[in-house]
Amino acid sequence: MKKQAMKFLANSLVLAGLLTVNVSQAGTDEEVAAIAAVRDAELATVNEGNAANVANVYAADVEFMPPDEPTLSGADAVAAWHAAVFAEYDLDLQYTAADVKVFGDWAVEQYAGNVVITPKAGGDAATATTRGIHVYHRDADGNWKITHDLWNHGPSPAAAE
16 A cells, blocks of 8 residues: 555655746647657547557556546456446547657647446436546657546536537
């Protein structure tokens, strides 16, 4: 538990350090496009129910923080989480906003979206709003992957009207 707390603290300090950098630099068009391609791959992973694609989107040591659940560490744990969700639900996730800031080999993205959740066992679909943060890292080969994924749910679309 102490090791996990220290890792969380270290990751928090890295994120805090990134956020104190001059945020007026959004990154080059090429960097932002490469990050958008990772976001699109994440969408495909979710919307196609393809847990096997997690390794193409998330870093091996990803920290994944779904709402009201424990933090998951590592791409294998994240793939298992996705597989369990995909076994029970069909999802249709659409991002409605994304703001990316690039800081060298790191990037932070604030996003918002909607997800339609349909139980495979039958029943009514539910729509939820979502908002969150992705932290990306560019590896030595120039590939971007998500190192941190945390999100929560906003007010329901009906309540926002």
